[in-house]
Amino acid sequence: MIASSTLQCLFAALILFLNAVDSNNPKSDQGSVGACSGVPGIPGTPGDNGLPGRDGLPGRDGGMKGAKGDRGDKGATGKTGPKGSLGQRGSMGPIGIKGEKGIKGNLGERGEPGPQGKNGIANSINWKQCVWNTHDDKDTGLIKECLFRKRHSSTALKVAYAASIRALCPGKACCGRWYITFDGAECSPMTIEGLVYSPDNNGEPLQHRQIEGFCKSIQSGSIRVAVRVGNCPGFGSSDRYSGWRSVSRIMIEEYPQSQN
Template identity: 35%
Template sequence: MFALVARLLLLVCLALPLYGVEKVRNRGYRKDPDADKLGSCLQGPAGTPGRDGNPGANGIPGTPGIPGRDGLKGEKGECISEIFEEPWRPNYKQCAWNSLNYGIDLGKVADCTFTKLRSDSSLRVLFSGSLRLKCKNACCQRWYFTFNGAECTGPLPIESIIYLDQGSPELNSTINIHRTSSVEGLCEGVKAGLVDVAVWVGTCADYPRGDASTGWNSVSRIIIEELPK
């Protein structure tokens, strides 16, 4: 009996310390009601944002990609050729005669040779001199230019005429007047090279010729000038 009581006392002595320790454990780990919201610890105020870090070093170059396919063929472009021409230089000539006094009624009066530099240019020609026509009845004479023996066709001939009507006894039908006149025009289509420019005298269509005179007692001249189109 005594042995039984001793054992019970021994068990009580061993159990009391364990009960105190468990109670202390439960008391030190009391659960905070806000633990589920803030975690196991209380959240403090936000700290100052940190500065950006230094840029990192370049990475290792990647491997070359797969070459792309050829694109669709484009439309054919326009061919534009640039033409660089030399600046235009004046090209002219003058032939002059003192007292030509040429009294023919049909034929060449005077000529002047000219070197034309371009085929796409034009020729401006001028004859200046004394012209006269005399007749008892109505008559007409024509002074005109030729280029290498042919009249201008670009666009039309270059000419000048004098017409004299039938006179009367009171006005003297054989009147003899010499006047300085001109024959002038522009001719296109004359090829480049040596050009024989000449002044001729002839008759007018459907009219009889009279007594013509060219360059009497005065200076006569032919002026030739090459002009760009």
Template identity: 35%
Template sequence: MATLMARLLFFTWLILPFCGTEKARQRALRQRDAEYIERYNGCMQGPAGTPGRDGNPGANGIPGTPGFPGRDGLKGEKGECVRESFEEPWKPNFKQCAWKSLNYGIDLGKIAECTFTKMRTDSALRVVFSGSLRLKCKNACCQRWYFTFNGAECTGPLPIEAIIYLDQGSPEFNSTINIHRTSSVEGLCEGIHAGLVDVAVWVGICPDYPHGDASTGWNSVSRVIIEELPK
């Protein structure tokens, strides 16, 4: 009996280490399997599959709420005023009146007249008189040739005129000193309304000087040229 008990104890002493080792090994395996399952979601990862196709577009989402109003920006620089014009293109408008031989010997008064049709109010008139002028006198004298528009001299900006002045003349008006020279009176006048315009050339006196014996358009062609120009 004693011998049997001794054998059982000896066998138990031999078997217990192996059982503990086996249990420890099983626990390690179970722990590793649990970690593996936890890491890969319970399944072992296989090879990558074929990429799937794009899905259908989703429906529009709910509109977002309005944002906060923005702040006012810096004040800009003042712009230029541009007015668009729908007027027709500018067309030339001119006229010429000519006289073969005026031979006008008056000292004061109207010499010649030419009527012109002005198309626009915001335009200017260019006028030219070309013809022979003469002045003679005993003492100092001055004569003035000038334009009028509808009976008034130009005020936009100033009169259009030309003068001849003699300091020392001949002893008598019928002296042989009698020089006729082709001269011109020319200028631009603004501020004249559209429509018919009576353009005239006059002869008159110079301020503060006596007039002499004037002559206009002797033995030659005289002409008045009128042209409407854009401003």
């Protein structure tokens, strides 16, 4: 059952409503129901969401730049990656500036002698011959001189003299000596020479003979190679003849020195 107080309030509200409807009584007493409170009504259904609003205007200059932050801690070293493929070779750079000359080093120890090399071809083909077809009846002195250019100081010279020669002294034995000189001096320690001995003979013992040999220790350069005639040791002068009716010659060759 509804309480009496509630009924009273409902009744007073009805009277107030009717007075408000009555246009002939605008000054109806509205305070007669002030002592009565209405019962809360049932909440209404929520309305739909409104449409989204328009985008706002962009800010000026994108805002102020913030202060620089503190540097972070150093990260751990990463693993070494695989070796890359070889790139193309670059072009040659410019030649660098010549460096200063270094300090001369100390002289090293002498090494063991190497094996002897083979005889070179260039040395054996350096040769010359001087040829003449005139006789010489000189008993002592220069017969013929031949100029030769020696290429190396370490080589030897082979010299040969070929001619028809004789030594004659009627009524007694005699001897003549034909020998080779180099710039006026004989080879040392061994000379290049040939002796022609004749016993007591009144004939003409002319024969073609050849005198030859090697001479070492001759410096390179221009050499005057000569053939001379003179006395044999222990014999005096005699009648000597060089180059009778035949070609005479001096042959000179440059050779590598032998180990012997």
